[in-house]
Amino acid sequence: MTLKLFTLLLQAAIATVGISLVSIAIGFAIAILLSAAALSRKPIYFLPARLFISFFRGVPLLVQLLLIYTLLPVIGINVPSIVAAIVGLSLCTAAYQAENLRGGFESVPIGLIEAAEVTGLNPRQTFFRIRVPIAMRLTFPALVNEAIMILKSSSLVSVVGIIELTKMAQDLASSTYLPIPIFASAALIYLVINSVVSLVGRFAERSLGGASA
Amino acid sequence: MMFSPQIILEKLPEIGSGLFVTLILWIVGIAGGVAVGFLVATARRFGGRLINLVLGGIVEILRGTPFLIQIFLLYYGGPFVGLMLDPIPCGLIGLTIYSAAYYSEIFRAGYAAVPRGHVEAAECLGLTRLQAIRRIQIPEMALIVLPPSINLAVILLKESAVLSIITVPELTATVSAIGSQQYAFLEAIFLLAVIYWVIVEVTGRLGRLAEQRLSRLRFSKA
Numbered sequence: 001m002t003l004k005l006f007t008l009l010l011q012a013a014i015a016t017v018g019i020s021l022v023s024i025a026i027g028f029a030i031a032i033l034l035s036a037a038a039l040s041r042k043p044i045y046f047l048p049a050r051l052f053i054s055f056f057r058g059v060p061l062l063v064q065l066l067l068i069y070t071l072l073p074v075i076g077i078n079v080p081s082i083v084a085a086i087v088g089l090s091l092c093t094a095a096y097q098a099e100n101l102r103g104g105f106e107s108v109p110i111g112l113i114e115a116a117e118v119t120g121l122n123p124r125q126t127f128f129r130i131r132v133p134i135a136m137r138l139t140f141p142a143l144v145n146e147a148i149m150i151l152k153s154s155s156l157v158s159v160v161g162i163i164e165l166t167k168m169a170q171d172l173a174s175s176t177y178l179p180i181p182i183f184a185s186a187a188l189i190y191l192v193i194n195s196v197v198s199l200v201g202r203f204a205e206r207s208l209g210g211a212s213a
Numbered sequence: 214m215m216f217s218p219q220i221i222l223e224k225l226p227e228i229g230s231g232l233f234v235t236l237i238l239w240i241v242g243i244a245g246g247v248a249v250g251f252l253v254a255t256a257r258r259f260g261g262r263l264i265n266l267v268l269g270g271i272v273e274i275l276r277g278t279p280f281l282i283q284i285f286l287l288y289y290g291g292p293f294v295g296l297m298l299d300p301i302p303c304g305l306i307g308l309t310i311y312s313a314a315y316y317s318e319i320f321r322a323g324y325a326a327v328p329r330g331h332v333e334a335a336e337c338l339g340l341t342r343l344q345a346i347r348r349i350q351i352p353e354m355a356l357i358v359l360p361p362s363i364n365l366a367v368i369l370l371k372e373s374a375v376l377s378i379i380t381v382p383e384l385t386a387t388v389s390a391i392g393s394q395q396y397a398f399l400e401a402i403f404l405l406a407v408i409y410w411v412i413v414e415v416t417g418r419l420g421r422l423a424e425q426r427l428s429r430l431r432f433s434k435a
Contacts, residue, residue, distance in 0.1 A: 058367075058413035059406045060374035063385060067406055070399045148277075155279035159378060166281055179289035187278040187286065194277045 005172055006185055012168035013189045019164060020151045023086050027093035027150075028143070032132065034098035039105055049098070056095030062156050064088050069160050085157035093150050100142040104135030137208055144201030148194045155190075165189060221404075224391050231387025232408070234301070238373045238383060241305050243366050246312025253313060254320035268317075275314035280372050283307060288379045304376040304383070308369065315365050323358040356427050363420030367413050374409070384408065 037049035056064065065088040072084055079087075108131050116126040136143075158167035169186035173179040221228075253272065257265045275283065284307045291298050298306065327350050335345040377386035385405060392401025 054414065055406075055410060058410040060371035060385065060409055062374045062377070063402060063406050063409060066389065067399075067402045070402060074399055152277075152279040155281045156375065158281070166279065166285075169282070170285065173285070173289060180286065180293055183282055183286040183290055187274070187282050190279060190282065191274060191277040 005176065005178075005182065008172065009165060009168055009182070009185055009189060012163060012165045013193065015162070015164040016151065016154050016166075016190075017193060019082075019086060019089065019157065019162070020147070020154045023089035023093055023154070024147050024150055026086070026090040027097055030090065030094035031097035031101055034094060035101035035105060036127070038098060038102055053095045053098050056092050057099065061088070061092050061153050062159065064092055065156060065160055081160050082162055085160055085162050089150060089154060089157065092153070093146060096146055096149070097143065100139045100146065101135055103142075104139035105131060107138055108134045140205055140208060141201070144197065144205075147197055147201070151194055151197065152190065220395055220397070224395075227387055227391060228384075231382060231384040234382055234387075235370070235373055235384040238301075238304055238308055238376065238381070239366075239370050242308035242312045242369050242373065245305075245309035246316045246365075246369070247362075249309065249313035250316025250318075251320050253317035254324060257317070257321065258324055272314045272317055275311060276318070280307075280311050281375050281378065283311060284375065284379055300376070300379050300381040303379065304373070304381040308373060308376070311372065312365070312369050315368075316362070319358055319361045319365065322361075323354045326357045327353045352427065356424070359420070359424055359427060363416065363423075366420075367416055370412060370416070371409065 034049050034052065037045040038053060040046045040049075059067075065085065068088040068091070069081065069084045072079060072087075112130060112134065113126060116130045121129065154164060155166035157164060158170060161167070163171075165186055169182050173182045176182065253268050257268050260268075284303070287296075287307050288298065288300070288303045291303070331349055331353065332345055335349045336342075340348065373383060374385040376383055377389070380386065388401050388405040388408075389398070392398040395401070
């Protein structure tokens with residue numbers, strides 16, 4: 001295990017972090033809409049949203065990635081495999097984040113919503129100014145957990161040929177016959193990244209004023 | 214554009230054997246994980262600071278790294294330290310270790326979560342120590358531990374698909390191989406997704422049913 005190999009792993013870790021962050025951000029945007037739809041009383045909104053959430057939470061990410069990777073070209077969308085990987089991770093995390101947010105939305109005290117209405121906010125304002133911020137603060141710890149899940153799950157995009165930390169480790173291990181030091185180093189890098197995310201999350205949680213609404 | 218029925222019927226035995234391997238991996242992963250996880254949580258609670266620190270460190274490593282990396286380390290790294298494992302035993306061991314780390318955290322929380330006041334109240338009401346354990350502590354702990362345990366069981370089923378990467382002949386490996394042979398990869402993956410989805414939904418529903426029964430037990434007058 002040389003410094004050069006470790007540097008290669010670190011470079012690949014940048015791809016892991018990049019792919020994960022982009023997927024979490026896209027997933028979050030989709031999740032807000034998805035959770036609002038899932039909480040709607042109209043079946044045309046809540047049925048598809050719940051089906052989507054149930055499907056992406058019920059199927060292994062590996063299978064989702066294979067599905068999206070083969071489905072996109074068939075329906076005429078030819079994109080680089082990195083895009084397919086990000087689409088897969090984003091849709092998956094969107095379903096999990098939507099379920100978290102749904103819990104958050106349901107825990108927003110009804111009194112606050114009524115107060116907003118009495119103050120003269122319209123439903124749209126009530127949603128974006130009262131319910132979304134409070135639900136986000138309530139579900140922030142779950143979001144940090146989900147970020148860590150996605151950082152770990154992003155190792156699966158190695159299967160569709162993306163060069164990130166796991167794929168790099170795999171390639172180096174087979175070309176150098178040093179699987180133990182290389183996979184152990186990759187594990188260490190994942191561990192450090194996840195610890196940093198967890199620490200930053202805890203710090204941010206404190207500056208958000210904890211989970212109290 | 215689904216699989217034609219003949220292909221499914223023809224390949225049913227193969228799909229069945231893949232499903233069988235997945236279910237075995239799943240059940241062993243849960244059972245082994247619960248057993249080892251319970252031991253780890255108990256040792257951490259009663260075994261002193263050093264044991265708590267060491268086991269806690271191992272659990273954090275297992276929870277902070279991808280399952281795929283752990284499996285690669287075991288499967289490709291094992292032979293270098295004299296641990297030659299075939300894919301299936303490697304998958305069983307890997308899944309059990311992974312599962313044990315997460316179950317140990319669930320039990321740790323379970324130990325901490327039964328309110329002391331409830332045990333004291335039982336004693337004040339004249340229940341014997343054994344009755345208090347049987348009627349109060351175990352049901353309450355089960356109720357606390359059950360929802361995250363079902364959740365984890367579902368996660369383990371999905372993680373077991375990762376074992377296809379080290380050629381364990383489980384559901385994902387089997388069905389995607391059939392798809393490649395039949396030039397019907399998309400249909401095969403679709404079928405695969407539906408099978409997992411059904412198992413996960415059924416498990417979730419059974420879990421909720423068990424929760425309801427247990428919560429009735431909790432508030433029963435007996």
